[in-house]
Amino acid sequence: MNQFSKLLPLAGDTPAYLGLAHGIRVMVMDGRLATGSRLPSERMLAEILGLSRTTITRAFGELVDSGWAVARHGSGTTVRLPVTDCTPTHSLVPTPRHDTIDLSSAAGPAPEGTADLVRRALDWLPTTLAGAGYEPYGALHLREQIAARYTARGVPTDADQIVVTAGAVLAISVALHALARPGDRVVVDSPTYPGALSAIATVRARAVPVALDTSWDVSAWADAIRRSRPRAAYLISDFHNPTGLLMPTEQRAQLAKLLADAGVTPIVDETVAELDFSEADPALPFAAVSDDVVCIGSMSKTLWGGFRVGWLRCPPRLVDAIRRQSEALSLGPSALDQLVATTYLESPATIHAAVIQRLLVGRSTWTSALAERLPDWQVPTPPGGLSLWITLPARLATELALAARAYGLTMAPGPRFSPDRTHTNRIRLPLTLPPDVIDEATVRLAAAWSSAREGSSASMQLDALAL
Ligand SMILES: Cc1ncc(COP(=O)(O)O)c(C=O)c1O
Structure with a gap:
């Protein structure tokens, strides 16, 4: 339950109940709170956060009204997504370029030997x-x-x-x-x-x-x-x-x-x-x-x-x-x-040692290339496995994956890894690629990231005009 203490401090200038509702939505979209999970009781959350019961009640009400939660008598308040899954199952973009780098699969060529x-x-x-x-x-x-x-x-x-x-x-x-x-x-x-x-x-x-x-x-x-x-x-x-x-x-x-x-x-x-x-x-x-x-x-x-x-x-x-x-x-x-x-x-x-070596080289090449070109991306240092699970500074993983196609990259945005299509601020990058390909992929990722950001701020401006 103490994951909820991370809701503090609440967002900006809005009333506390709106800041709290926003924080809970962010937890859902980041995948830290699975859809279907029950929120703590109002009394317990008020205690954890040191906020009044009224604030919690209004925040839960806001979540229910906006379709982000359901409240059932006797079984508490459960989080959900407000829309049904609209993620397309087929590609929305033209066939990739001939020099496409595939970041969507964490599989490499057969090792030497x-x-x-x-x-x-x-x-x-x-x-x-x-x-x-x-x-x-x-x-x-x-x-x-x-x-x-x-x-x-x-x-x-x-x-x-x-x-x-x-x-x-x-x-x-x-x-x-x-x-x-x-x-x-x-x-x-x-x-x-x-x-x-x-x-x-x-x-x-x-x-x-x-x-x-x-x-x-x-x-x-x-x-x-x-x-x-x-x-x-x-x-x-x-x-x-x-x-x-x-x-x-x-x-x-x-x-x-x-x-x-x-x-x-x-x-x-x-x-x-x-x-x-x-x-x-x-x-x-x-x-x-x-x-x-x-x-x-x-x-x-x-x-x-x-x-x-x-x-x-x-x-x-x-x-x-x-x-x-x-x-x-x-x-x-x-x-x-x-x-x-x-x-x-x-x-x-011998082959196992070669495979591990390749993954380690992949991990260090990604780490330094991303630190240079995309320093605000959070890059973990996993103890093993095939991939890096990157945290982006904005919830634009799908926009990034779409923009990346134009730069000759196919990639795996976070929502692909979850049944409820959350993790919209995450992408997975494979450790299996050779260093020169990782360097080139990072250059293209940086360009795609700027496009995704520009696209999202343009559409936010349009939304504001529409209002
Ligand atoms: C956890 C996990 N299970 C299964 C697979 C697929 O294995 P296979 O190629 O043997 O079907 C993968 C491939 O990345 C994997 O990461």
Whole structure:
């Protein structure tokens, strides 16, 4: 609840109740307060902020009148967005230029050494070609290697608990098909990985957002679970996409208990868990604190996204259901891609070190280029992961993304990472690009940012004239 103390000081010259209503709206738009969250009671908020009950009552009234909250007798005041989601699902702008830099995806080229790996993998080809090639749950040798890696991290795992899929997104979908029915709720962080939001939409479940700012808020999770009675939860506890945050071990244990007590199955996506460039001791894997978790893994970020190999580690009670869904959705992953994955897992160290080095270079290049050209952007230093979750000094992320197209940039504005289209002051930048491309992208971003700002002040002037 103490996030509400940050509402002070209230904005400018307006009466206090308007300043407070404005502050709450900003929290929603920044994604610090998820839509659907309940505001503290009037009495409690008055105490937290040292304001009168009348001011709080009038501020809540203002939020309700302007469509930013609903008040229900007996269940308090809940925040929401005043309009339905109008975000276009198709591009509004012409086809990008031929020299477009793609900032929207955090995927890079295959690391050095990949071609050798593929050549070594082909040694297995004669044996593979002698079989029918279908392995609905994945080749046994690969499943054994994946299971052994979990066991080595302190989570004893049998190869039968592993189901290999054509990538992690399919693995998330398989898990959701096994766990959720249309209309069920799935609690997610806001922001979160957009591919998971699409997978949730595909099973016609509803994503319930819990705001994630600088750390996980266990009490907000408890509130969302009480409110929405979800079937499952989707989490990225290690080097979260897009923020790069790492969930501390105590919070994993608290969340695991909360979910277990409520009968909610966590789907924990560890696709980026090995992209660790912190010097800190690794946190305990989520499966070490939860018996009933579905873990998702992938080769896409430690090796290359072009090899479509991901997997699920299932709790024993779900193995059959997950196998059935996986077989129904695809007859299993590519035999050749699995050969490459198996060969990689035999000795991943050199390629892994090269991938980490590339991300570190990406992080420092972005940091210095942005400090020089866009010094009022807040740039974090994440301990791992694929991206920088940037805070802009104005809520113009979508305007920036639109302006950027004219400068040959495609990019991922904050609202794309949240089911309620908030985070309008955020963008995600990928660490996976080479330094010269990052430098050029920053020059274009600075130009696009000026256009977005000019466009927004022009439209504000028009609004003022219209009034
Ligand atoms: C958290 C997370 N999960 C899954 C994926 C997609 O993985 P795959 O290419 O294996 O489908 C990504 C890609 O960026 C990701 O960041």
